[in-house]
Amino acid sequence: MNTSPIMDVSYFPGCSLATTAKENDHSLRELCRRIGVNLVELDDWNCCGSSSAYAVDHDLALGLAARNLFMASPDRPLLVACPNCIIRLRLAHQELSRNELMRYRFEKKWDKPYNRDLKILHFFELMENRIPEYMGKEVSEKLKQLKFVPYYGCMLNRPNTLRNEKNYKGLMEKILTGLGAQALDWSFASQCCGTFLSVARPELVTSIVNRMMDDAAKTGADCIITACAMCHMNLEVRCTLKQPVPVLHFSEILSLAFDVESHNNWFSRHLVDPRPVLKSRALI
Amino acid sequence: MTKNQNETITEIYTGSDFAKEVKQRAGTDFNACYHCLSCGGGCPFSEAMDYLPNQIIRLVQLGRKKEVLESSSIWICVGCNNCSVQCPNSVDISAVTHALCQMAVEEKVTVAEPDILKFHQEVLNTVHRYGRTHKLEIMLRYKFYKKDWFSDMGVGMKMLARRKLELLPSRVTQMKDVKFAFNQKQAG
Numbered sequence: 001m002n003t004s005p006i007m008d009v010s011y012f013p014g015c016s017l018a019t020t021a022k023e024n025d026h027s028l029r030e031l032c033r034r035i036g037v038n039l040v041e042l043d044d045w046n047c048c049g050s051s052s053a054y055a056v057d058h059d060l061a062l063g064l065a066a067r068n069l070f071m072a073s074p075d076r077p078l079l080v081a082c083p084n085c086i087i088r089l090r091l092a093h094q095e096l097s098r099n100e101l102m103r104y105r106f107e108k109k110w111d112k113p114y115n116r117d118l119k120i121l122h123f124f125e126l127m128e129n130r131i132p133e134y135m136g137k138e139v140s141e142k143l144k145q146l147k148f149v150p151y152y153g154c155m156l157n158r159p160n161t162l163r164n165e166k167n168y169k170g171l172m173e174k175i176l177t178g179l180g181a182q183a184l185d186w187s188f189a190s191q192c193c194g195t196f197l198s199v200a201r202p203e204l205v206t207s208i209v210n211r212m213m214d215d216a217a218k219t220g221a222d223c224i225i226t227a228c229a230m231c232h233m234n235l236e237v238r239c240t241l242k243q244p245v246p247v248l249h250f251s252e253i254l255s256l257a258f259d260v261e262s263h264n265n266w267f268s269r270h271l272v273d274p275r276p277v278l279k280s281r282a283l284i
Numbered sequence: 285m286t287k288n289q290n291e292t293i294t295e296i297y298t299g300s301d302f303a304k305e306v307k308q309r310a311g312t313d314f315n316a317c318y319h320c321l322s323c324g325g326g327c328p329f330s331e332a333m334d335y336l337p338n339q340i341i342r343l344v345q346l347g348r349k350k351e352v353l354e355s356s357s358i359w360i361c362v363g364c365n366n367c368s369v370q371c372p373n374s375v376d377i378s379a380v381t382h383a384l385c386q387m388a389v390e391e392k393v394t395v396a397e398p399d400i401l402k403f404h405q406e407v408l409n410t411v412h413r414y415g416r417t418h419k420l421e422i423m424l425r426y427k428f429y430k431k432d433w434f435s436d437m438g439v440g441m442k443m444l445a446r447r448k449l450e451l452l453p454s455r456v457t458q459m460k461d462v463k464f465a466f467n468q469k470q471a472g
Binding site for chain 1: 309311312328329332359360362363364365366368369374375376378379382383385386389397399400401402403404405407408411415416417418419422423426435436439442443446447448449450454456457458461462464465466468
């Protein structure tokens with residue numbers, strides 16, 4: 001197979017992938033290795049500011065994101081997998097690129113010019129570029145018989161100022177059906193999971209999550225495939241139905257399709273055990 | 285409509301210092317709103333809000349600062365951007381609600397959703413301590429504040445058993461750089 005040369009990419013895992021969603025992080029790393037992407041973790045990265053800094057302190061949100069952006073190597077793109085982190089980093093990048101006064105202030109602090117050409121790349125964009133050339137015969141049937149519903153959450157929405165960034169609508173369906181899986185229609189592909197309301201107003205999140213799980217089960221899906229570690233957690237943690245549908249990270253299912261073998265510690269970390277389904281489809 | 289009448293209307297709707305400040309902070313022209321209710325219709329949590337998103341905009345235009353800053357809506361908004369995507373006039377509504385949250389904190393008004401604010405503060409406290417969020421500590425401190433140890437005990441234990449909650453935080457080594465982000469205001 002003729003494949004593109006190995007690509008070097010800086011990698012910003014973010015707090016969720018580094019802790020609660022380690023299986024998302026590990027599967028992403030394994031998959032990247034498999035498709036010729038060399039991930040170089042951003043050394044000493046810090047929290048992007050998350051929804052909390054965005055909600056209560058704009059300057060803090062910018063300052064936290066800026067530290068990561070200033071540390072990113074100028075000669076390669078910065079890969080981010082968390083849909084929330086990437087919005088925070090892209091908004092900060094936009095502000096640093098457009099607001100001269102602000103940029104000057106941070107350049108003074110970091111003692112170097114800001115790289116306005118920094119490319120912040122989402123995991124989905126990387127998949128769209130790299131996966132097709134690896135979709136040879138040997139993987140084309142790999143996910144056969146697996147029925148899934150795609151769950152993007154609020155990732156398909158962007159703040160107005162990021163309107164021109166790439167939209168990933170339909171990407172999971174396109175890639176996974178190319179690997180033999182069957183995408184089912186449901187009503188909740190871009191339903192917001194409630195993010196932090198899960199802590200302070202759990203009843204609101206439970207009501208939404210239960211409706212989603214119920215609909216996924218009714219369509220006959222084997223699993224829900226998520227784009228976001230936060231969505232993944234809310235679906236698992238706040239569902240109170242007796243038989244919840246297993247939830248898999250996009251990076252996990254792709255890794256299985258590409259025969260990544262070191263997946264022992266991923267599925268045991270799920271609150272809804274996906275192993276029975278994966279075994280019945282001969283994926284593990 | 286003559287030019288004069290038009291100016292008068294603009295002056296009434298956007299003339300208050302409060303409306304000007306919100307517009308400046310949010311960086312979006314909410315005066316383009318014509319109250320079509322697309323935002324509230326698309327909002328996944330509008331049922332839990334005291335004012336619909338367009339009503340918040342209207343109150344801002346009318347300069348009713350206290351009602352807006354003390355509303356629950358601004359805190360319930362999680363910033364999923366569903367509203368702004370559906371808005372025919374491209375008003376960045378979540379930028380408005382978040383600007384309002386910040387003004388509510390700065391002006392020390394009575395916050396309608398103290399639990400949500402407390403959660404945000406605990407998240408930022410762990411970032412201040414470690415440079416990264418530490419979910420177990422956030423949850424424990426939040427539960428301590430609520431004096432509620434039982435509601436999430438089952439799921440918490442399950443998460444610990446599945447190693448989804450780390451006991452120790454993931455840390456940044458150069459913490460003084462992170463503190464800089466927290467101290468910007470004092471540093472000017």
